[in-house]
Amino acid sequence: MSGKTFHLTVTDSTNLHTMRELGQSGMNDWDVVVADYQTEGKGQRGRMWESQVGMNLTCSVVMKPQLHASKYFILSAITSLALVDALAEYNLKANVKWPNDILIDGKKVAGILIETLVKGNDIESAVIGIGMNVNQSLFEGKYNWPPTSVKLETGKQVDYSIMQILNDVVKHLKRYRKMLLDSGDLMIRLNEQLYSRGKAVSITMNGQTSSGVVREVNELGELVLNIDGEIRKFQSGEISLR
Structure with missing residues (x-):
């Protein structure tokens, strides 16, 4: 339509x-x-x-x-x-x-x-x-x-x-x-098509910065990072390449 x-x-x-x-x-x-x-x-x-x-x-x-x-x-x-x-x-x-x-x-x-x-x-x-x-x-x-x-x-x-x-x-x-x-x-x-997939990034959320490697974005829209072997998910934040 x-x-x-x-x-x-x-x-x-x-x-x-x-x-x-x-x-x-x-x-x-x-x-x-x-x-x-x-x-x-x-x-x-x-x-x-x-x-x-x-x-x-x-x-x-x-x-x-x-x-x-x-x-x-x-x-x-x-x-x-x-x-x-x-x-x-x-x-x-x-x-x-x-x-x-x-x-x-x-x-x-x-x-x-x-x-x-x-x-x-x-x-x-x-x-x-x-x-x-x-x-x-x-x-x-x-x-x-x-x-x-x-x-x-x-x-x-x-x-x-x-x-x-x-x-x-x-x-x-x-x-x-x-x-x-x-x-x-x-x-x-x-x-x-994800720009940062497999790359090392820093993500800042609520004044706190974490660094890790991007694995994927999931169906909830969370960015999934591998941070020193630990899988963490972020709902929002500002990312930059390391």
């Missing part, structure tokens, strides 16, 4: 706008809100997502996944895989940085922020927020992971169609959503 695309010149954030619409008039499966500019675009843990006007993809996709709330992370998995596959159409090799970033050669090209409405034990609606650097060439400020864009990575001088990239992302999202009930296969695919 195809949804509608709502194009906004400016909004506070596409996720906030979409959540408001869901609460008021309702939105349908696969409806998309895309904006040229967000005044309050946010990433994980409330961080600001900086984007030049009209240069990048900032959007939110509505899903009615019929998914148990405990399977929340699978939505992040299918979104990450969809972004990796969409970038591959531009001959770009991307990887997933736990929990919700997409990297090309260690540089951040996209991020994901998912918010849900839960009814009983099930996710009634999910808002899949996506920010992808497409045509931006200059980035200011300090970043934990250096930013990049589709245009910078391909080295082409022409601007890319943001709406075409959006269509590519949604196409792959639809393909992966058909696999929601096969979470085992999805997690195998996700871990194959």
